[in-house]
């Protein structure tokens with residue numbers, strides 16, 4: 001039985017990737033609790049991030065572009081829980097909302113579509129991306145390449161590539177895999193391109209006061225993913241960053257502890273400050289300190305990027 005005498009309502013964005021992740025979440029929950037498929041109803045909620053397609057999100061500067069509307073319907077009781085790409089979830093959440101679970105993390109790497117590697121691109125080639133992290137990392141590896149703004153969902157970006165708007169683009173392997181397009185492009189090793197904090201992780205939120213829902217969700221949470229992604233989010237918090245900042249971080253389980261690597265870059269990639277630390281699971285303060293230590297070693301100009 002579910003906790004209500006009606007299907008549980010799972011809120012999600014409406015993009016094909018978001019819907020795939022919502023379906024995975026519903027299936028995991030039904031399997032864990034022995035429910036029939038009809039026990040969960042998927043509710044699509046449009047977000048400002050979905051509506052605004054013509055500008056770089058970093059330029060709009062607005063926060064909570066992907067979560068604000070889902071937060072509202074969750075807080076108003078229109079849905080029981082919500083699913084997000086953790087990469088798009090702000091580091092500071094309202095007290096009334098709790099990240100109750102994360103699904104097992106998928107491939108954390110970025111995939112390059114259009115060439116076998118960044119070094120294989122011809123001189124002066126154009127790479128389409130709207131991610132300040134990816135564009136700074138590309139410029140660092142290949143200062144001769146130019147960047148053009150690519151926004152929209154995965155299919156839109158692949159369409160722009162086909163239309164010749166760029167020679168190559170970068171997308172998260174996790175998103176492509178979940179859309180059944182894992183055969184597209186070449187994965188870039190994490191030591192050549194450190195991924196965004198929380199890349200590849202799906203998180204599920206509910207109301208902090210909804211004890212019953214939190215317990216149901218705990219049953220499908222993957223502890224290693226949860227602890228690593230929380231550590232990456234703490235690095236981001238230590239840097240006062242958002243998903244639009246040129247910040248990369250990757251935490252991995254190492255025995256009983258967590259090994260975490262992080263970097264910040266100037267927009268042109270000329271400056272890159274990298275660091276790593278070993279922290280205990282759940283040691284958010286240790287991860288935040290790693291973030292702050294990068295700032296301590298950055299030039300005044302780079303530091304200023306994070307003080308806005």
Ligand SMILES: NCc1[nH]cc(CCC(=O)O)c1CC(=O)O
Nearest residue numbers: 085087171172174175199200201
């Ligand atoms: N910012 C958009 C976004 N948010 C999550 C993913 C992919 C899935 C993931 O990283 O978990 C993407 C697209 C992309 O970066 O290619």
